Amino acid sequence: MIIGFTSSFPVEVIYAAGYKPVDLNNVFITGNAKKYVEDAEFEGYPRNICSWIKGMYSVVLSSDIDAVIGVVEGDCSNTHSLMSTLQDKGIKIIPFSFPYNRNKVELEKEIKELEDYFLVEHSKVLEMKERLDQIRKKLVQLDKLTYMENKVTGLENHLWLVNSSDFNGGPNNFENRLDEFILEAENREPLKFNVRLGYLGVPPIISDLYDFFLENDANVVFNEIQRQFAMPYLEENLTDQYLKYTYPYSVFDRLEDIKVEIKKRKLNAVISYSQSFCHRQIDNILLKKYIDIPFLTIEGDQPGDLDARTKLRIESFLDMLRY
């Protein structure tokens, strides 16, 4: 059985139940993303709704996904309506919530409900967490190769971390490819660049963003949310792991993590990415207010390459950092 999901959640439960989890965002962005958005608009999804939501809708309807776990609290204000339109098409919907107040008991209850739904014992879920943590340790190593040794590009870092939300549906295969990649990266010469960037916000819908940074001698050595998807804290307990995960909670939790990483990774500046029509654009007000290094906000709407105006803004920002 293939289980789609709208945002990172305790994926251990699905693997422990013997099913294949699929992050709908990853399928959308690596597929014919423009067409997915168009198809949803053709069905009546409004133009002024985030493209990721439209993409996920079309991905589910055009694939062999059996059920969808919708993260209805702690992710996206549009998920409720996305779930309703999918349910109307006959798709099985399973809700999951991260408690707004980051309450441990409530989160434990949510995880238990998911385990009961999939008829899986908690001990099996913990065994799976141990297995996935072995891979997550390697992702921490890859992240260090990025910010300590400058041997991994921002794009490579982004791709590995973002894909760890579902381990591409197969942890063993993912791990084998990761091992090969780490070995190859360790033997590289360090990359040459003179600006160390942090990337904040949801993963970009823009395909050539990281390449454009590198062409301009800047590398992203901190991918904030993608790193969160990779669960880098390696907590002993499953609930604690998903309590430490900052993305579903308040922007102040994110800020705490970001500030530590700005120092640790010696960032020169941050790029804060906003998705058009996303409620998280409001969080950007506070990120900008409380982050005290140079800060550039960029916005993406439709899938595709950078537009000329955003390129100019990035170039000017990087020039300003150098002089």
Ligand code: SF4
């Ligand atoms: S980018 Fe924002 S609006 Fe779009 S799916 Fe993600 S959280 Fe929702």
